[in-house]
Structures are given as C-alpha cells and as structure tokens.
Amino acid sequence: MDEPRFSTIIEPFRIHSVEPLRMTTRAERREYLRAASFNLFQLRAEHVLIDLLTDSGTGAMSRDQWAALQHGDESYAGSPSFYLFADAVRELFPFRHVIPVHQGRAAEKILFTALGGPGKVVPNNTHFDTTRANVEATGALAVDLVVAEGRDPASDHPFKGNMDLAALEQLLTTSGDDVPCVFVTITNNSGGGQPVSLENLRGVRALCDRFGKLLFLDACRFAENAWFIREREEGQGDREVADIVREVASLADGMTMSAKKDPMGNIGGWLAMNDDRLAEECRNMLILTEGFPTYGGLAGRDLEALAQGLKEVVQHDYLRYRIRSTAYLGEALQKRGIPVLSPFGGHAVYLDARALADHLDPLEYPGQSVAVALYEIGGIRSCEIGTVMFGRQPDGSEVPAAMDLVRLAIPRRTYTQSHVDYVIEVCEQVAARAHELPAYRIVEEPRMLRHFTARFEPVTG
Template structure:
C-alpha cells in the first residue's frame, strides 16, 4: 500500500540553469550618476548598470534548451520557408484562426490592424488599452476608450477578475455610437490594470454584445496562458480542465487577435496578427508587405519563427504556469507584509505597487510612480516601470490629467531570476518604505508627442 503524503509547500523552478549571465555590481553613488545622465528616465539606462531588471517581461525571458535547438532548424528562405508553416501550425493549434500573419512584435500587429480599421471619428473600446495599443489607435485619429469594471480601478479590491469588461458600459457605447465602432478589444491579462485576468463568463458576455451589434471581437492576447491559468484557478467549473482547452475556449469567442510573442510565447522577438475574415486579412497582408515583409516571414528570421513555435508549447505547461504565478505572488505578498501597497489580487506577470497610496505627499501631476521607480533604482539597482500619469496622463490634444492610477510595475522576466533575487528586491523595498516620505516629485523637461514615457526627460522637484 502506498501512503499518500501531503504536498510540499515549496514550489520550485521546473527547470535547471544551463547558462548564466554575469551581473555587474554598482553602488548608490554609481546609480545616482547614471540617473542624472539618463535624465531620470529608466528606459534610458544601460542595462549593464541594472542589478535586477524588472522594467518589462517583454522579450526578456530565458529561452529553453529546446527553443535554442529550434533556432538551429530555422530556414531563412525569403518566401515559403518551412519555418513559417511550423510557426503557423503552432499558432493554429492553440487559437485556430485561419489567417496567421507574422510580425516583428505586437505593436506592428496593432499598427497594421488599426491602419485598416481605425480612422477619424472611430471609437475602439477595450477593457484597458496598454500604451502601444492606445497610441496606434489614436495615431489613426480614432479614440481609445477604456471600459474596465469599477473593481479594476480599485487597487484594494479583491475581485478575482478585475480585468473584466464593464458589459453595461460596452452595451451603452455600442447602442449610442455603434456606427463608429469598428471592433471591440479585450486585453488578457489586463496589463494597465495590474495584470488582472478576464473570466470566460465575461468574455462570453462581450461576445454576445458583439454578435447583437454586429461587431468584430479581437483579443490583445500576449499573456493568454497566464489568463487561462487564472480562469482554471478562480472560475467555477474550470478547476480540473487543461489550460490548452481553456485557451481554445478563449480564442473560440474571438474573431481575431494581436500578439506580442515576447510575453507568454517566450520569444525574444516576434508576434502575429491572426483572424478569420479573408477580406480583412488581405488588407492587413497588403500593409504587412509595405511595412514588415513578405507574408511568410513578416519581419522575422526563420529561426525566430521556430523559437516562438516551440515556446508556445512550453507556455501552456501546468508545472511552468504554477511556478510562474506562485513566484510572482511570493514577491507581491512579501511586499504587502512590509507595508508597500500593491494591486490585489497579485497579477500573473508582475507586481504592481500603488505609488499614489505610498506617496500621498506627491501630486499625481508630479508623477509619484516615476518618483518611486527612480528611488528603487538609486537605492538598490532595481529597474521598474511607471504605469500612471507619465504613461497615460497626456491627452491627444496635448493637455495632461492624472491617470486613473499611479502604479509602478515590477515585471518578472520568464525563467530569469531566482528566489534570492526576489528576496533582494523585497529588502530594497523594505528600506524604501521607511524613507518614502522623503522622495521628491518630478517634472518633465522634454517629451515627444507620443509614447512619451520611453524618451521623456525629467528633473526632480526641489523641496
């Protein structure tokens, strides 16, 4: 007789480290000088001057042994490469869209799609547009409208699916301005709102409204696997299902998708636009040829197509997803214990700190998120990303208003850092909490017209 033992508490990395990359150690004095040179914009730092890089999870993960092996199979034919068909079939296996159009990354898919569907007077609703999605909508003259549920704008709410679309608000928009809406978008998981998932029930509700009003439904699906795992863990009747089947259910509710393969598919580059409508697909391919490349490579090398295809199969493995979500929660729950306010429940790809709550002395138009991000780097060499008034406060007319929330995202690169790295981040945050009241606000001294957070220059506001 085999005795059944309780499960162990520790969820460890379901992989071994095969290759290592050195980290250059720096001092606070070093980092203070680097910040001044970078005009206090963390995007402008050299990565070699960063100890723990949590700026983004986009393209920053460690590829697997099998992905590196797949790279060796890459065929670099200009047209009709077998690597494209490996890639296409891997995408179709999970998402089952007829037309799979490769692009170099997600924003290229957005640019192509909205150049066809957007335009002045148009309105594109989303639960919450992320930065490049919003920018590509607005670049066509269309308006990007966010319709996340009220709980999604409340950092302390414990709603299990804070990424859900507000169905009543969507119905009102489609009723009032249906002729101006070319499509409806849902971002899974909701990056701007704390990496929060969308439920299957909510997606079905969005689908029903789109059917009733004759609208296309698209997914911004770059973190589809994490969203599916949250559905499995949190939504009634889903707990015994395979993540692959949940992913197929999600895709089956949509007419198409944009994808950055630099997230859940674990590529260092790549993406795609997938859809069923043949006429729309042809218009998008015409734009692809103008801006990205031939339809069977779309701005990617054959080796990249092969690596993404392999990464898709690894992204939906249960052992990996369990580790991924638990390790992110480990960091988030530890920050909560030391008094750092974070978005709850903890998201999948990142921990989001509520900078406005931590720094109530800094006016939102003096960028508390930027203040916190700068301080994290100067104190401990931890690079993070402001997601707040810097990223979303500027209006298309050039004015500025406070964003709905001022957050700092600690994005977790996939399969890159160990628990001791996170323990160090926790220690840095603990010291920062003690001195948060001393942090200055910031002002922008120079900024571009679009996506200003990437290249804007800042200076601290002297008290």
C-alpha cells in the same frame, strides 16, 4: 496515498547557462540617473542589477528553443519554419489567417491602420500604451471600459480585468456606427496584470454578435489568463490550460500578439483573424512595412523558437511556478505593509505608488518618483504605469491616470528566489523613505508615448 505538499517554490528547470550581473554603488547610480534624465528607459542595461522594467522579450529560452533555432530556414518566401509556426499558433488559436510580425505593436499598427481613422471609437477593457498610441495615431478614440473593481488597487475581485458589459452596451448603443471592433486585453496589463473571466468574454461576444462587431483579443499573456480562469472561475478547475485557451480563442474573431511575452520569445508576434477581406488588406500592409507574409520581419529561426515556446507555456508545471513565484513577491511586500495592487497579476507585482508616496499629487508623478528610488537605492529597474504613461490626452492636456502604479515585471525563467528576496529588501527600504521622495517634472517630451524618451528632473526646494 495523497501527494505530499511543500511550501517551497521550486523552479521546474535547471540552470544551463549563466550571464554575469554587474554590481554598482549608489553614487554611481545617481550619476547614471542624471545622465539618463531620470528616465529608466534611458539607462544602459549593464548599469542595472535586477531588471524588472518589462517581461517582454527578456525571458530565458529553453534548451529545446535554442535547439529549434538550428532548424530555422531563412528562405525569403515559403519557409517551412513559417508553416511550423502557423500550425503551432492554430493549435491554440484556430484562426484562418496567421500573419507574423516582428512584435505586437506592428500587429496593432497594421490592424488599426485598416480599421481605425478619424471619428472611429475602439473600446477595450484597458488599452496598453502602444495599443492606445496606435489607435490614436489614426485619429480614432481609444476608450477604456474596465469594471469598477479594476480601478481600485485594494479590491480583491478575482477578475479585475473584466470588461464593463453595461458600459460597452451603452457605447455600442449610442456610438455603434463608429466602432469598428471591440478589444479585450488578456491579462489586463495597464490594470495590474488582472485576468478576464470566460463568463465575461462570453458576455462581450454576445454584445458583439448583437451589434455586429468584430471582437479582437490582445492576447500576449493568454496562458497566464487561462491559468487564472482554471484557478478562480467556477467549473474550470479540472480543465487543461490549452483547452481553456482554445475556448477563449473561439469567442474572438481575431487577435494581436506580442510573442515576447507568453510565447517565450525574445522577438516576434502575429496578427490573426478569420475575415478574408480584412486579412488581405493586412497582408498587403505587412508586405509594405514588415516583410513577406511567410516571415513578417522575423528570421526563420525566430519562428521555430516561438513554435516551441507555444508548447512550453501551456504546461501546468511551468504556469504553477510562474504564478506562485510572482505571488511570493506580492505576499512578502504585503506582509511588510507596502501597498500593492491585489490580487497579484501573473507577470508582475504592481506597487501602489499613489498610496506609498501619498504626499505627492498625481501630476507630480509619484510612480516615477518611486521607480527612480528603487533604482537609486538598489539598482532595480521598474516601470511607471500611471500619469506619466497615460496622463497626457490627445488634445495635449494632462489629467491624473486612474491609478499611479510601479510595475515590477518578472522576466520568465530568468531570476531565482534570492534575486526576488533582494527585490523585497530594496522595496522595504524605499517604503521607509517614501515620505521623503521628491516630485518630478517633465522638461522635454515627445507628442506620443512620452514615457519612453521624456526627460525628467526632481523638484527641489
């Protein structure tokens, strides 16, 4: 007899512990916004009702992860927790060298300090914010080479995160001597959490072999990417996610990882590779900046929790729930005529702020305007991914980003369906007022990664 099918999305877990949410009034939120200079990163967390700023480090750890914390060994050197962690990493990513760090941007800093520098060029499908900043901080140029469909919010291409192979080949032909490595981000966060296909990765690998280049993965959402491969790519539907992950890893020479995403950690990351010389250089830099190679800025208990999280994230029941519950939000917004990027990503739904607030020029920051409105109306914190984040160029000039999006990033195993239903209602109210949303201007900003600390004000009159 066939297995019965149900439409209800059921979480594959029970709630064991809860933390309170504080309700605020709209008048209070207006004051909080002014005090934060209209930068949602500057809000106090207790003033946020539903926090969709990021899925990085904000998820709920499992019972078994909390139990694993008690096994943590805090020896400065040679902790058994490190070897447990390294084995768990190599079970999915069989690289020779596994170097723990406190989070993904530390891995990027170490790697690009070793490989970057003035005159170097680092191609990626799309660099995320810290990746781009760490490339550019060395004087190198970060180049985005995503396929054309990845720049079109309405395109239904199943793998909009794919690298443009023709563009990569042209870059390697004309500037190959300046390219120390090729990067592929899975899933492609800046492009809407879109996946990369196995076929595309094989194509990138072939070009790297042909031109003698290292291929690195920014793999922080590797399990979600593998699930999309299983669901969307021909011939992959009967495979175990863990096996797909291993094949993806086999195509690369190394990886950076923020373990605050798919590995289910509240902190942590790693840098992994096969090259012995490069690994030695990176380890020396690790000791200088992060810590000894068997802890890398993490406590032993963190390493234990990540080892357990790597087992849990490739479970099909979890991934089915994770991807389906994200789609539930996206489908509901689409049904209400709210423009969103499609297909939906695994970790987030992205509002198309440029289409939603189409009376605003990209240099008037429509993404920031929509994100501020979501908080003012409903206490939802989200993240602008558009011209604020990516518009400023290394020479100080400013241009519109490829897209102006607002990311509703869903923390793992944290919110229930009623929370998501509330988010849908708030988005509907913001959309009804979108034509009234003001432009914003930046009144103060740092030289790099301005979206974290910039001060804004609405343009009135």
